[in-house]
Amino acid sequence: MEIITKINQWISDAKSDAQEARSEAELFDLEKKYLGRKNGLLTNVLKSIKELSDSEKKVVGPRANEVKKEILTIINNQRKQLQEKQSQSTKTIDVTLPGKKIVSGHLHPLTIVQNDIVDIFTRMGFDIADGPEVESEWYNFDAVNVPDNHPGRDMQDTFWLRAEKGKKQSLLRTQTSAVQVRYMEKHTPPFHVIVPGRIFRHEATDASHEHTFHQFEALMVGNDISVANCKHVVSVFFSQFFKKDVEIRLRPGFFPFVEPGFEFDISCTVCDAKGCSVCKQAGWLEIGGAGMVHQNVFGASGYEKGKYQGFAWGFGLERLAMMKYNIDDVRLFHSGDLRFINQFR
Numbered sequence: 001m002e003i004i005t006k007i008n009q010w011i012s013d014a015k016s017d018a019q020e021a022r023s024e025a026e027l028f029d030l031e032k033k034y035l036g037r038k039n040g041l042l043t044n045v046l047k048s049i050k051e052l053s054d055s056e057k058k059v060v061g062p063r064a065n066e067v068k069k070e071i072l073t074i075i076n077n078q079r080k081q082l083q084e085k086q087s088q089s090t091k092t093i094d095v096t097l098p099g100k101k102i103v104s105g106h107l108h109p110l111t112i113v114q115n116d117i118v119d120i121f122t123r124m125g126f127d128i129a130d131g132p133e134v135e136s137e138w139y140n141f142d143a144v145n146v147p148d149n150h151p152g153r154d155m156q157d158t159f160w161l162r163a164e165k166g167k168k169q170s171l172l173r174t175q176t177s178a179v180q181v182r183y184m185e186k187h188t189p190p191f192h193v194i195v196p197g198r199i200f201r202h203e204a205t206d207a208s209h210e211h212t213f214h215q216f217e218a219l220m221v222g223n224d225i226s227v228a229n230c231k232h233v234v235s236v237f238f239s240q241f242f243k244k245d246v247e248i249r250l251r252p253g254f255f256p257f258v259e260p261g262f263e264f265d266i267s268c269t270v271c272d273a274k275g276c277s278v279c280k281q282a283g284w285l286e287i288g289g290a291g292m293v294h295q296n297v298f299g300a301s302g303y304e305k306g307k308y309q310g311f312a313w314g315f316g317l318e319r320l321a322m323m324k325y326n327i328d329d330v331r332l333f334h335s336g337d338l339r340f341i342n343q344f345r
């Protein structure tokens with residue numbers, strides 16, 4: 001009988017198809033092809049059995065059911081094999097292979113440098129102080145002896161904030177010196193403290209100027225603190241910061257909050273004072289302003305004028321970071337450029 005030959009053939013067809021199947025989805029399709037409720041090959045044969053003669057029915061019906069069972073067994077066996085293979089491959093994972101790397105955050109270079117600075121001064125016994133970034137004109141200018149007509153107070157240099165009616169205008173602090181009088185109002189000498197912090201200047205930016213940058217202020221006050229103490233502390237700090245001997249040079253300079261005042265230079269750490277592009281062949285690098293605290297600043301803090309003496313400085317933090325890491329553009333620090341930032345992992 002033609003139909004019997006056909007359904008017998010399906011057994012060997014199903015067998016070879018099942019062996020070739022590489023996934024359970026393929027096996028599912030195969031099952032559908034022969035046994036699916038809609039248009040499954042064997043299902044159709046069984047459905048159309050009523051159209052056959054009685055003698056044909058007796059042969060075709062039972063045989064079709066047998067073939068159906070056989071094909072189901074073939075498919076189920078193959079499914080089992082696939083599942084076993086899969087579980088074996090999970091069992092044989094090589095645990096010595098390196099894992100996927102998890103990307104973790106890290107510190108910004110300025111934070112790294114600030115932490116270094118704080119560590120060094122903490123070891124020297126300095127306190128660390130902090131102050132507000134939105135500051136009053138009093139603490140930022142008046143209290144530290146900056147005269148009314150000083151150009152630093154100008155709109156050109158300072159970010160002034162809009163004042164509420166009847167209130168004094170505040171500003172974004174232009175220097176960490178703003179914290180000096182705040183600190184001295186609450187402490188009595190002798191003390192030594194550094195104030196790292198962010199400051200703001202209303203100015204055009206270029207490779208060496210930013211509108212937002214960082215300073216660290218130092219303030220050491222007692223009965224007999226002198227320029228020699230200042231020089232010593234600065235030279236110990238720089239030698240530890242750059243991990244090599246650094247020469248110090250003082251030049252006269254004017255800053256309203258100190259008297260006498262001076263500019264600090266250190267020997268170029270890039271070329272070891274031989275002369276290079278960073279130090280413009282001079283062998284020296286300008287670090288910032290310093291001096292002996294003006295008695296007017298002590299007066300503004302509520303101290304008796306003439307009773308104490310001390311030194312203060314405001315050094316730029318970016319400058320030091322640029323020297324330490326050989327960075328040639330200050331704007332990179334706040335650029336948010338991950339190609340730059342991720343070098344400091």
Ligand SMILES: [Zn+2]
Nearest residue numbers: 268271276279
């Ligand atoms: Zn140099």
